[in-house]
Amino acid sequence: MRIKLKSNIAVSDNGFVFDPATGDSYSVNPIGVDIIRWMKTYDTEAEVINQIIETYDIDSKTVEKDLYDFLNLLQNYQLAENA
Amino acid sequence: MVMEKLRYERPVITTLNAGVTNKFGTKSLHAPVSTIDGVSVKEIIAKYGSPVFIISERKIRQTYREAYRAFATRYPKVQFAWSYKTNYINAVCNVFHQEGAWAEVVSIFEYQKALKNGVEGKNILFNGPEKTDDDLKTAIQHGSVIHIDHLDELYQIIELSDTLKVRPRVAIRVNMDTGIYPMWDRFGFNYESGQAWDAINKIMLTDKMDLVGLHCHIGTFMLSANAYAIAANKLADLALGIIQKHKKTLEYLDLGGGFASKNTLKGSFLPGTDVIPSFDDYAEAICSTLLNAGFTRENLPLLILETGRALIDEAGYLAASVIANKRLSDGRRAIVMDAGVNILFTSFWYDHRISPVEQAGSQTENTVIYGPLCMNIDILRESVTLPLLKKGDHVVIHTVGAYNMTQWMQFIAMRPNVILIDEKGQTHIIRNRETVEDLNKMEEMPEHLKSFKLS
Amino acid sequence: MKKQLTIAVSGLNNTDNPGPGIPVIRALKDWKGIDVRIIGISYDHLEPGLYMHDLVDKSYSVPFPSEGADNLLLRLEYIHEQEQLDFIFPNFDAELFTFIKLAPRLEAMGIKTYLPELEQFEERQKYRLYEYGEKYGLNVPKSTTIHSISEVPEVLKQFEFPVVVKGKFYDAYIAYNQEQVYSYFHKIQAKWGLPIILQQFVYGNEYNVTALGDGKGNTIGAVPMRKKFITDKGKAWAGVTLDEPALIDMTKKLISASKWRGGMEIELIKDKNNKLFLVEINPRFPAWVYLPVAAGQNMPAAAVKLAFGENVNAFTTYDVGKLFVRYSFDNIVDLSDFQKISTIGEL
Structure with a gap:
């Protein structure tokens, strides 16, 4: 993966994310919860994209664009860092 | 076993800060609007292109009847005059004329439109500060009432009257303090300073024209019904003064327009739907004042209303499409749409309600909405909470029937189709989208500029 | 009248510039013979009242009034389905207009309120107060x-x-x-x-009165208070009940002339010639409303009774010289509570 989730970041089933390093909290939608969990299990972005396509009704081009945007946001919020 | 795939929604993460509008219970705001009067918005776009203005004939008639009922149940003689400048597409005007509205125009261009629509001169009220000799002659010969705006216009009519066979029918526009700021004292003759009374006396003494009414228009998007009670009272005072001094009964008092529509003004804390007065509120203020002003049954004047915005705004929709999604440098979400301020002029002063057309997820995001122009000012909403829209999704922008189809500009892009959904659910083009040929037709090319060579 | 009532209360912002929600809840919980279940209505995930579980039984997030009355009503309908509300006590200035407009629709759902009429609410606005004084024969600084x-x-x-x-x-x-x-x-x-x-500008001392009108011109309760200590935000931190008939008389005159319905706070200034001036009318109970309760006039409970059409005798006495001294307190909250209110909107 180009970027990696910080090790102390966890997400609850209903999409609540708490960053113990800053005290900030966030809300993520269901697909965001899946992605955050897959980021922990899989090594490459391609694998995460594959998982999304298998689970959701969507094409890979759209997923790639949206995932890129989502990862940028995670990085922006300092929940993830360059691998 | 094959699992059915889940509906896709773009992944999104938002911060949970104190003081942020919470998302619970705001579902109806983001509920999709997939049909208008039972007609699919997607089909309209497929057939007529995007963006496209959509007018609901049913809604126009319904709103008109509601307004008429509010006044007619409170006052015995009521007449509406359709304010052409608000929306002068001929089909729209004719819906109002079919309902019984006269025409209220503010230029010779609008005057000619009304005539061509088949409105008789006696049913056209001619307002506005600019009327040329030719304009006035046309209107006088057709028997229209001229609403005089200033003394120069009064003298202009006196001069013209000697050259015409028809005696001009006139009213004067009166401006006044109704407790509303700003006071529109640039139009007409002032009540408090005695200007209006002087003008009335001048007209009566010249004996070159017939004074048949008084007119006022106190402002626009008026959130106070009470201001109309004050205005009605002052007009009634002048009319009663004319009965007393000149023994003449006026035919009508024209209270103008300015009633607010169900839009939300920028900077307003509560949405327009919660704060604007109803037709009943305006009608109660005006009618009870006139009934108690001191007219007898015989000399009670006809009450004319020229409200435009409140009659047409809600009947107009703009359907548009998402061109692109963007993330701004500060993390905000932005959407670029194919409809911009060039055709939606009112987005400069309203926070228009915007609904998705397609069913979207429950997740929402704060979004900036840009139009397609390569201009920094092309913003439809600075901040609106919307479901996660993707390229190709459609939206409906609500309450756009007033002023957009008259104040739009042909700038960068051309103006789109305007369609009408009739009461049976049939769609009709009522104004064709512009083409390059339409626009080039008006231009001329000097001979020496006709050719060039580029390398 | 039922012996058990479910009452929704907003204004849970019990911060250093507190809303009246928590004091109103304390008043309702003190109501003898009636068992009150409190449903908190919240606009912000960090309103302290959300986390005061001994006073607030259950809470729900609701949309801001700026999202429109219809959206607020939809959310209240949902809450009503879950909780079968008997009464709603809105306490924020910014939401009162919307609740006054919604009152008939809430009534139709079986939820009572006890709020001023829209015209009563509008005519006491700051920028119309001088006119208001002239209309009702009250001294208002020019x-x-x-x-x-x-x-x-x-x-x-x-x-x-x-x-x-x-x-x-x-x-x-x-x-x-x-x-x-x-x-x-x-x-x-x-x-x-x-x-x-x-x-x-009027030189003099400022006084405040918490009062309750029955909509027919009767004053059901009125307790005057003088602030003893003021925070740097200008809010009372301590205050004492007074025995000063002139303050009560002015309040009664105002309520009798305007036929005010519901709770209110009146701000008055007495100049050096002992002349009283009305300087502000707040169209709801103030954050110090528990002081009158402790002094013998439970006006929030009386407001609910009036809404149910019960016969309520006007309070005639209260303890003079009762003090309130506000204090702040660090309530310890588990992150899971914050997670619940911020993700599912209920706690």
Whole structure:
């Protein structure tokens, strides 16, 4: 993966994310919860994209664009860092 | 076993800060609007292109009847005059004329439109500060009432009257303090300073024209019904003064327009739907004042209303499409749409309600909405909470029937189709989208500029 | 009347500039013979009342009034389905207009409120108060509304310095000469727009009265208070109940003339000649409403009774010399509570 989730970041089933390093909290939608969990299990972005396509009704081009945007946001919020 | 795939929604993460509008219970705001009067918005776009203005004939008639009922149940003689400048597409005007509205125009261009629509001169009220000799002659010969705006216009009519066979029918526009700021004292003759009374006396003494009414228009998007009670009272005072001094009964008092529509003004804390007065509120203020002003049954004047915005705004929709999604440098979400301020002029002063057309997820995001122009000012909403829209999704922008189809500009892009959904659910083009040929037709090319060579 | 009531209360912002929600809840919980279940209505995930589980039984997030009355109503319908509300006690200034408008629809759902009429609510607005005083025969410091700076010299002839320069809804400065009036005019205009209000400054002590009107002109309760300590935000931190009939008389006169319905707080100033001036009317109970309760007048409970059409005798006495002293307290909260209210909107 180009970027990696910080090790102390966890997400609850209903999409609540708490960053113990800053005290900030966030809300993520269901697909965001899946992605955050897959980021922990899989090594490459391609694998995460594959998982999304298998689970959701969507094409890979759209997923790639949206995932890129989502990862940028995670990085922006300092929940993830360059691998 | 094959699992059915889940509906896709773009992944999104938002911060949970104190003081942020919470998302619970705001579902109806983001509920999709997939049909208008039972007609699919997607089909309209497929057939007529995007963006496209959509007018609901049913809604126009319904709103008109509601307004008429509010006044007619409170006052015995009521007449509406359709304010052409608000929306002068001929089909729209004719819906109002079919309902019984006269025409209220503010230029010779609008005057000619009304005539061509088949409105008789006696049913056209001619307002506005600019009327040329030719304009006035046309209107006088057709028997229209001229609403005089200033003394120069009064003298202009006196001069013209000697050259015409028809005696001009006139009213004067009166401006006044109704407790509303700003006071529109640039139009007409002032009540408090005695200007209006002087003008009335001048007209009566010249004996070159017939004074048949008084007119006022106190402002626009008026959130106070009470201001109309004050205005009605002052007009009634002048009319009663004319009965007393000149023994003449006026035919009508024209209270103008300015009633607010169900839009939300920028900077307003509560949405327009919660704060604007109803037709009943305006009608109660005006009618009870006139009934108690001191007219007898015989000399009670006809009450004319020229409200435009409140009659047409809600009947107009703009359907548009998402061109692109963007993330701004500060993390905000932005959407670029194919409809911009060039055709939606009112987005400069309203926070228009915007609904998705397609069913979207429950997740929402704060979004900036840009139009397609390569201009920094092309913003439809600075901040609106919307479901996660993707390229190709459609939206409906609500309450756009007033002023957009008259104040739009042909700038960068051309103006789109305007369609009408009739009461049976049939769609009709009522104004064709512009083409390059339409626009080039008006231009001329000097001979020496006709050719060039580029390398 | 039922012995068990479910009452929704907003204004749970029990911060250093507190809303009246928690004091109102304490009053309702003190109600003898009636078992009250409290449903908190919250606009912000960090309102302290959300986490005060001994006072608030269950809470729900609701959309801001700026999202429209219809959306608020939809959310209240959902809450009503879960909780079968008997009564709603809105406590924020910003939501009162919307709740007054919604009152008939809530009534139709079986939820009562006890709020002023819309006209009563509107006519006591700050920028209309002078008119209000003239209409009801109450002393209000002379004030006038101006739309243009050019009106200042002419208007000032009616005033003596110092004068208060105020915005339509917010901000007020005391000006001691014409130059200061100009400067504050520009300052307020830039921030809040026009019009600007000029008001005669009255030297004297400020008094406050919490009161309850029954909508027919009767004063059901009225307890005057003098602030003893004020925070740097100008809010009372301590105050004491007073025995001063003139304050009660002015309150009764106001309620009798305006036929005020519901709770209210009146702010008064007594000048050096012992003349009382009305300076503000807040259209709801204030954050110090528990002081009158402790002094013997449980006005929030009486308001609910009145809403149910019960016969309520006017309070005639209260303890004089009762003090309130506010304190702050660090409530320890588990992150899971915050997670619940912020992700599912219920706690």
